[in-house]
Amino acid sequence: MSKFLIVGLGNIGKEYEHTRHNIGFDVVDNLAKQLELSFELNRLAAYAKTTYKGKHLHLIKPTTYMNLSGKAIKYWMNELKIPIENIFVVVDELALPFGTLRVRGKGSDAGHNGLKSIQEELQTNAYPRLRFGIGNDFSKGKQVDFVLGKWKSEQQIVLQERIQTSVEIIKSFCIAGLSNTMNIYNNK
Numbered sequence: 001m002s003k004f005l006i007v008g009l010g011n012i013g014k015e016y017e018h019t020r021h022n023i024g025f026d027v028v029d030n031l032a033k034q035l036e037l038s039f040e041l042n043r044l045a046a047y048a049k050t051t052y053k054g055k056h057l058h059l060i061k062p063t064t065y066m067n068l069s070g071k072a073i074k075y076w077m078n079e080l081k082i083p084i085e086n087i088f089v090v091v092d093e094l095a096l097p098f099g100t101l102r103v104r105g106k107g108s109d110a111g112h113n114g115l116k117s118i119q120e121e122l123q124t125n126a127y128p129r130l131r132f133g134i135g136n137d138f139s140k141g142k143q144v145d146f147v148l149g150k151w152k153s154e155q156q157i158v159l160q161e162r163i164q165t166s167v168e169i170i171k172s173f174c175i176a177g178l179s180n181t182m183n184i185y186n187n188k
Contacts, residue, residue, distance in 0.1 A: 003056040004174045005076055005087040006031065009114040012063050020134040021147045024090040024114075025061050027132065027166040032059055034167060043079075044072035055174045058082070069114040070121030077122075084122065088173050089129040090166060091115060092147065096133025098155060099162045103169060103182045104129050128178050130169055132162070 008028030016022050032039060032048050037059065039046035045060035058080055062072035077087060091114060096102060106126035109115035119125045138146035151159055165185070172181040 001051075001054060001056055002174075003058065003080060003082050003086060005073070005080065005082045006057060006059045006170055006174075007069075007073055007087060007089045008059070008061050009066060009069050009089060009091045010061060011066050012061075016148065019148050019150055021066065021092050023092045023132045023134065023163075027090045027130075027163055027170070028059050028061055030163050031167045031170055044075050047076075052171070053175055057174060066114040066117075068117055070117035070119070073118055074121040084124070084127050085178070087127050088170060089115075089118065089127065090170070091129055091131060092134045093131035094134060094136045094143070094147070096131055096135075098133055098135035098137075099158050100133030101162060101165060101169065101185060102131040102133075103173070103178070103185055104131060105178050105182070107131075128173065130166060132166060 006028060008024035010016065010022035010025030018026060035050050035052060037048040037050050039048045039061065041063065044064055045062045048059045050057050058076065060072060060076055062069045064072050073087065091112060095110060105128050107129070108125060109119055118127065169181060169185050172184060
C-alpha cells in the first residue's frame with residue numbers, strides 16, 4: 001500500500017495563525033478536518049495519519065518554524081520510509097496572484113525560506129508541491145509584513161473555496177498521481 005507525506009508549511013504560534021505565510025497549515029488542517037483526524041505533537045512536527053482510498057496518508061505541520069522546515073520533512077521521510085515522489089508540500093507563493101493554485105513536480109525555492117530549507121535537506125528541488133498564490137500587494141520593504149499579515153476580509157470567501165480546492169488537489173495527487181493532478185488542476 002502506497003504511503004504519502006503531506007506537508008503544510010507555516011510557523012507555529014498564535015501570532016502566525018491564519019496568516020498568508022501559514023496557508024500550508026490551513027490547507028492541511030482542512031484536509032485533517034475532512035478526514036476526521038486530529039494532530040498530536042511529535043518529533044519536529046504536529047502529526048496525523050489515516051488511510052484514504054487504500055493509501056496511507058501521513059500529515060505533518062513542522063514545528064521547526066518555516067526556515068527549518070526541511071529538517072522535519074527529512075526526518076519524517078526517513079522515519080516512515082516515504083520516497084521523495086510521494087511527498088507533497090503546500091506552500092504560499094508571492095509570485096502568483098491571490099487564489100491561484102499551481103501543482104509542480106519540481107522548481108526553485110524562489111527566495112522562499114521554507115523551500116530553501118527543504119532543498120538543502122533533501123539535496124534536490126525535485127519534489128511535488130502545491131504553490132498557493134498569495135499575491136504581492138505590498139509596497140517596497142513591506143514583504144515580511146505582508147507575508148506575515150492576515151488575509152483581507154474581502155478575500156475570505158475566495159480563500160475558503162481555494163483551500164477546499166487545495167484539499168481536493170492533495171487527494172487527487174495521492175490517488176491519481178502528479179501528472180494527472182497537474183493536468184486537471186493547473187488549467188483551472
